[in-house]
Amino acid sequence: xxxxxxxxxxxxxxxxxxxxxxxxxxxxxxxxxxxxxxxxxxxxxxxxxxxxxxxxxxxxxxxxxxxxxxxxxxxxxxxxxxxxxxxxxxxxxxxxxxxxxxxxxxxxxxxxxxxxxxxxxxxxxxxxxxxxxxxxxxxxxxxxxxxxxxxxxxxxxxxxxxxxxxxxxxxxxxxxxxxxxxxxxxxxxxxxxxxxxxxxxxxxxxxxxxxxxxxxxxxxxxxxxxxxxxxxxxxxxxxxxxxxxxxxxxxxxxxxxxxxxxxxxxxxxxxxxxxxxxxxxxxxxxxxxxxxxxxxxxxxxxxxxxxxxxxxxxxxxxxxxxxxxxxxxxxxxxxxxxxxxxxxxxxxxxxxxxxxxx
Numbered sequence: 001x002x003x004x005x006x007x008x009x010x011x012x013x014x015x016x017x018x019x020x021x022x023x024x025x026x027x028x029x030x031x032x033x034x035x036x037x038x039x040x041x042x043x044x045x046x047x048x049x050x051x052x053x054x055x056x057x058x059x060x061x062x063x064x065x066x067x068x069x070x071x072x073x074x075x076x077x078x079x080x081x082x083x084x085x086x087x088x089x090x091x092x093x094x095x096x097x098x099x100x101x102x103x104x105x106x107x108x109x110x111x112x113x114x115x116x117x118x119x120x121x122x123x124x125x126x127x128x129x130x131x132x133x134x135x136x137x138x139x140x141x142x143x144x145x146x147x148x149x150x151x152x153x154x155x156x157x158x159x160x161x162x163x164x165x166x167x168x169x170x171x172x173x174x175x176x177x178x179x180x181x182x183x184x185x186x187x188x189x190x191x192x193x194x195x196x197x198x199x200x201x202x203x204x205x206x207x208x209x210x211x212x213x214x215x216x217x218x219x220x221x222x223x224x225x226x227x228x229x230x231x232x233x234x235x236x237x238x239x240x241x242x243x244x245x246x247x248x249x250x251x252x253x254x255x256x257x258x259x260x261x262x263x264x265x266x267x268x269x270x271x272x273x274x275x276x277x278x279x280x281x282x283x284x285x286x287x288x289x290x291x292x293x294x295x296x297x298x299x300x301x302x303x304x305x306x307x308x309x310x311x312x313x314x315x316x317x318x319x320x321x322x323x324x325x326x327x328x329x330x331x332x333x334x335x336x337x338x339x340x341x342x343x344x345x346x347x348x349x350x351x352x353x354x355x356x357x358x
Contacts, residue, residue: 003275007284008046008058011108012039015134017264018225027193028225035133038108045106054316055325056106059285061298062099064123065089065115066290070140073173074242076235077115080301081289089290090308092123096130098288101312103132111136112157113298115290118143128155136160138199138228140174141182149185153194160197160228161186165206166215172205183222190223197226197263204232204241207248211257220262227258227265233299277328281321296324 001009019032039058046056066081066089090098099110110133117124118139127135128151141161152159161182164170170179189196198219200210209215210229219227229252234240244252251257258265269279279285280297287295292308294315295301304320 003279004050004055004058004283005043005047007275007279008039008043008108011058012036012043014226014264014266015039021225021262021264025193028195031134031195032225038133042103042106042108045104046108049106054313055282055321056316057282057284057286058107059109059111060102060107060288061111061113061285062095062288063113063115063290063298064095064117064120067119068114068116068140069119069142070116070174070178072140074232074234074236074239076233076299077113079235079237080299087291090292092120092126094292094308095123096126098307098312099127099130105313105316109133109136111138113138116140116143118148124157125151128157130156132156134158134195136197138162140178141185142178144181144185149188149192149194152189152196153192158195158197158225159185159189160199160226162199162201164203165200165209169206169209186222186224195225196223197228198222198224199228199230201230201232202244202248202252204244204248207244207252211248211251213257216257216261224263227261227263228268229265230268235299278324279328281324281328282316283325283328286321294318294321296321 013036015032015036019029019036023029042058046058049056063077063081066077068075068078071078102110112124112127112135116139117137124137133156135156136158138160139162141159144159148159151157162174163179163182164173167179170182171177186196186198200206202210231244231249231252232239232242234243252267255265255267275284277283280300282296285297287298288307289295289301289303292306293301293303294305294307294312295303302320303318305315305318307315
């Protein structure tokens with residue numbers, strides 16, 4: 001199977017796995033199975049686009065704002081995309097147009113991120129009212145109130161709460177009381193029968209906790225539907241000590257600790273050797289910045305095209321993205337997770353080559 005198609009198939013199987021984990025929860029199971037079925041139709045659209053010479057990603061990660069109500073230590077978004085002096089963010093209307101176009105082109109999963117995406121409340125409310133598949137929203141959870149809980153319970157938005165491990169580890173990186181606040185929101189969503197997930201940035205300090213039976217038992221008890229584990233990228237200077245050790249990375253990628261759990265675990269970047277190299281630049285996913293730049297990866301803010309004044313279809317024909325895809329096998333996992341982030345000069349040279357070729 002083509003690596004891009006294999007990735008799309010694994011995305012589909014993720015929803016199926018989550019659906020099978022609690023078959024007696026009918027409403028939850030139906031929503032997950034419908035989203036899994038949607039992946040099949042979108043895979044056909046992507047295959048048709050590929051036949052016409054256009055690469056459409058299975059996953060589009062849209063950071064809808066640079067703003068955030070937290071100041072977490074070592075935040076990659078803050079380090080790579082500081083809010084001060086940044087161009088204006090796309091309007092709600094433009095984001096919605098792009099999301100509809102992404103679906104029409106064959107994107108299977110839209111993920112909303114930031115900054116803190118819940119700061120764009122009007123936009124998210126409109127996304128929630130749009131018929132379609134489930135939309136994961138990565139949030140620190142501090143803004144979740146009763147109205148948000150009801151929206152999550154009835155709409156297409158699936159909150160993915162960011163924590164750092166146990167309460168003390170979340171307190172160290174995010175602040176006092178945040179872990180408890182997030183757990184309370186999880187319990188409230190569980191009681192409403194709503195879908196939600198958990199996201200953890202794996203560092204040298206919390207990896208052992210993350211892989212422990214006691215922590216994973218507690219996570220199962222919350223009722224989470226999925227766990228995202230993101231390998232720490234030292235985008236903020238002076239945080240290199242947070243990078244996973246080789247032994248921790250091997251244990252994480254073995255997935256042994258997650259087997260038999262009631263939630264599937266998604267490891268990012270995971271073992272990209274299965275796909276013949278890096279999945280960025282559209283082979284598996286793309287990143288849309290708050291200002292409309294189309295980027296290869298959230299950890300690599302390099303772009304030669306944007307969608308503020310052109311269609312997503314046109315932007316997907318980016319020479320830089322094509323150049324990165326053509327050399328995906330050169331991008332193997334490095335210390336610090338993201339190979340693209342570690343190869344900034346390499347990407348700059350590709351951009352120059354692509355410009356000359358154009």
